[in-house]
Amino acid sequence: MNDRNDPPVRIAAVGDVHMDQDVLGRFRPALEQLAEQADVLLLAGDLTRHGTEAEARCVAQEFGHVGVPVVAVLGNHDYHCDQVDKVVNVLADEGGITVLEGDSTVVETPTCRIGVAGAKGFGGGFAGRCASEFGEPEMKAFVRTTSAVADRLGAALRELDCDLRVALTHYAPVPDTLAGEPPEIYPFLGSYLLGQAIDSAPTALAVHGHAHAGSERGATPGGVRVRNVAHPVIKQAYSVFRLG
């Protein structure tokens, strides 16, 4: 466990890099220095434009083998071509990237075991202005999808055996980090159920993407620090968060 004399744990994160051939090389120069600045790199989904195998190869080429473990979740764009299994395999085989969906991984540093639980998440909205499991089968299926993914994320966080927990999603767990997006689309940008899942464990940090026009900082009702790391928001190759 980190004590006060240990150096802080350093978490690098970026989302919504939307890779394709024309994006190759945009991030790599900054990533060459990553191992000096961070212990792990988190990718918060929308790694590709349309979720093709060819685009996944670009992700592996750009973000793979950067000298620290790379842990990712997929985003809605990565699902578009219905090739999720192929995308995940390319990221793992060619990039050495661990892709989470309702599960977790532990990254060992000399002083700390960093537990990362991840899930893409889904929409539904936030307290007082959210979809409910009522009415048409399609609406019930929509809300049940979010509910199920939030349940898996919460369980993955609670079951982690580590020193420091980080939650990684694509969709937002709180509305704070959506400020700047039109309020009408908040229900398609995230769900309070993800925030409840994060608050169900002693989580140190939650990062997400998806909201390109959102803002960077927020917190769950339980006080967990939430950061929107979508590339259009952070406007750099990655942000680094120091914890512990």
Ligand SMILES: [Fe+2]
């Ligand atoms: Fe995106």
Ligand SMILES: [Fe+2]
């Ligand atoms: Fe997205």
